[in-house]
Amino acid sequence: MSSFPAADSPSDSQKLVPFNVAKDRVKNELAGAVRDLGSSGEESENLSSLVRKLRALFPELMQLRGDQDATVELRDRQIHELSPYLLGTNTLIGGSAPEYEGSGPEPLENPLDEVARRMWEISVTEQTIERYKAQEQAFRDEILASVSAEHLPMVRWALSQA
Template identity: 90%
Template sequence: MSSFPAADSPSDSQKLVPFNLAEDRVKNELAGAVRDLGSSGEESENLSSLVRKIRALFPELMQLRGDHDATLELRDRQLKELAPYLLGTNTFMGGSAPEKEAFEPEPLENPLDEVARRMWEISVTEQTIERYKAQEQAFRDEILASVSPEHLPMVRWALSQA
């Protein structure tokens, strides 16, 4: 059910991706990438090169986005596994028992205790998702702050596509 051990807590912010932004590197590389796009007539055809450049320049951002997506999938799976308890069936959805991972705890005997445990796991996952969102926004803000104003719209668009 959960890829986090039960001891995980909202204070696990050390697990987030470190982001070391060399502002000069970003300015030079992104400005060069935007210049490489050529004239405005060619921009629409070559914007994918800017997206690739951003992906290459900021692997930390790409890793964070991947971690965020994986955590969203975990939360969705946790919610799906909680549904039978909320519906009163107290059983796993058909066929999910063989998919059970070795480190996953056994369901508690008292269904209310099991619901409480699962709700706590979901809340921890939700807090992790919020931290990922905040850190990704901070990365984006730092990147955008280091870009020349004339390049801002293109870089903002490319960041959304990267």
């Protein structure tokens, strides 16, 4: 068993954001939203209403996307903070990391240990991002499974825009 709890269980992704929407309600709401678009000539003008409807119907999906975006920003910041250690510039300022401002754990004395710790943190963050992506895809698949084939392209597009 891994000593890193974030990597232990593939079922952790099921715990991130619960998808508690009744399938019948989703099917009816989506069918109504697509019907509201009107004729094919008006579809391009009214697709934004479908996007808004999807956002309102699936707050879990919107929350998941927000969490995923925040986690990606965290990973980018972690990579940026690792750069001085990889470049060796962390030793120019008395052996401490230039970006250390007391907000996180104090850097370790041995730069190699610090690089290993930071790489592990980035790895855990990457795993979280992958779980978010997998759960988002599961949400999308469940939503798309409830849509009739004729409306599938519109709903797929609207989901990508939502």
